[in-house]
Amino acid sequence: MxxxxxxxxxxxxxxxxxxxxxxxxxxxxxxxxxxxxxxxxxxxxxxxxxxxxxxxxxxxxxxxxxxxxxxxxxxxxxxxxxxxxxxxxxxxxxxxxxxYIKLDELLAKNVLPNAEEGVTESSSSTVDNSPLNQLMRQFEIEFGRYLSPIEREEVAAWLNVDHYDPEIIKLALREAVLSQAYSLKYVDRVLLNWQRHNLKTTSEVQKFLQRNR
Missing domain, CATH: 1.10.10.10 (Winged helix-like DNA-binding domain superfamily/Winged helix DNA-binding domain)
Known part of the structure; x- marks a missing residue:
C-alpha cells in the first residue's frame, strides 16, 4: 500500500x-x-x-x-x-x-502566558515560566509529545550557547511544523540557514521568508 x-x-x-x-x-x-x-x-x-x-x-x-x-x-x-x-x-x-475545557485551563495556567494579566502565578515557579521552559512547552505542544532529556539540552543550547532569540526559535519551529518535519534536527537546520544569512531579528527573518516563499 x-x-x-x-x-x-x-x-x-x-x-x-x-x-x-x-x-x-x-x-x-x-x-x-x-x-x-x-x-x-x-x-x-x-x-x-x-x-x-x-x-x-x-x-x-x-x-x-x-x-x-x-x-x-x-x-x-x-x-x-x-x-x-x-x-x-x-x-x-x-x-x-x-x-477540552480542562485542557484549556491547564494550557492557560501552565503553558500560555496571559497577555492581559502577565504570567499567571500558579503552582509553577518563576523558573517554570522562563523563556526556556516556555519554548520547551511550545515544542511539546507542536510535536504532540514530551521532549527527551537530550532534546531539552539542545533547546537550552540554542538559548545559552548559540544565543538565539527565543522568538527566532519559535519562527523556526513554525517552519518545521509547516513542513510537517517534527524534529529538532530540522529546526536546527533552519536556524543555521538563517544564521548563514546573518538574520538576527524576527523582522529580518520574516522578510527573508516572504522573499523565498
Missing part, C-alpha cells in the same frame, strides 16, 4: 496539546486511545459508536472499552448526551466538551 492508498482512508484531526499534556490531566494511555477513537468516529459523523465498533479499532475487548468509558465519565471528561434528530428520533452522543 502506498501513501495515496492510505489517504483514501482519511485523516483524523487531534489536539497536539492533549497529546503532549494528557498525563498531567491524569488520563491513562488506554483512556487517550479511547478519546482518539471517539474523535475518529465523530469526525466521520458517528457520534455514538458502539463498544464493539471501538473495540474493533483497538486491542481492547468490548468489556474493556466499557470500563474505560466509565472511568472517563467518572473523571468528568466524557458525558453521554441525549439528542433529538431532525425526524424527532431520540438518541445518544458522546460529549468531550469538559475534557
Amino acid at each position: 502506498h501513501y495515496n492508498d492510505y489517504r483514501t482512508l482519511g485523516f483524523t484531526t487531534f489536539s497536539n496539546g492533549l497529546l503532549a499534556y494528557y498525563p498531567q490531566l491524569k488520563i491513562s494511555d488506554s483512556e487517550i486511545i479511547l478519546i482518539m477513537q471517539l474523535e475518529l468516529f465523530a469526525q466521520k459523523g458517528e457520534n455514538f459508536p458502539s463498544n464493539e465498533q471501538i473495540a474493533a479499532n483497538t486491542n481492547f475487548s468490548s468489556a474493556e472499552i466499557a470500563d474505560i468509558i466509565q472511568r472517563l465519565i467518572e473523571k468528568n471528561y466524557l458525558a453521554i448526551d441525549q439528542v433529538t434528530d431532525k425526524k424527532g428520533r431520540i438518541g445518544n452522543q458522546f460529549n468531550l466538551d469538559q475534557l
Whole structure:
C-alpha cells in the first residue's frame, strides 16, 4: 500500500496539546486511545459508536472499552448526551466538551502566558515560566509529545550557547511544523540557514521568508 492508498482512508484531526499534556490531566494511555477513537468516529459523523465498533479499532475487548468509558465519565471528561434528530428520533452522543475545557485551563495556567494579566502565578515557579521552559512547552505542544532529556539540552543550547532569540526559535519551529518535519534536527537546520544569512531579528527573518516563499 502506498501513501495515496492510505489517504483514501482519511485523516483524523487531534489536539497536539492533549497529546503532549494528557498525563498531567491524569488520563491513562488506554483512556487517550479511547478519546482518539471517539474523535475518529465523530469526525466521520458517528457520534455514538458502539463498544464493539471501538473495540474493533483497538486491542481492547468490548468489556474493556466499557470500563474505560466509565472511568472517563467518572473523571468528568466524557458525558453521554441525549439528542433529538431532525425526524424527532431520540438518541445518544458522546460529549468531550469538559475534557477540552480542562485542557484549556491547564494550557492557560501552565503553558500560555496571559497577555492581559502577565504570567499567571500558579503552582509553577518563576523558573517554570522562563523563556526556556516556555519554548520547551511550545515544542511539546507542536510535536504532540514530551521532549527527551537530550532534546531539552539542545533547546537550552540554542538559548545559552548559540544565543538565539527565543522568538527566532519559535519562527523556526513554525517552519518545521509547516513542513510537517517534527524534529529538532530540522529546526536546527533552519536556524543555521538563517544564521548563514546573518538574520538576527524576527523582522529580518520574516522578510527573508516572504522573499523565498
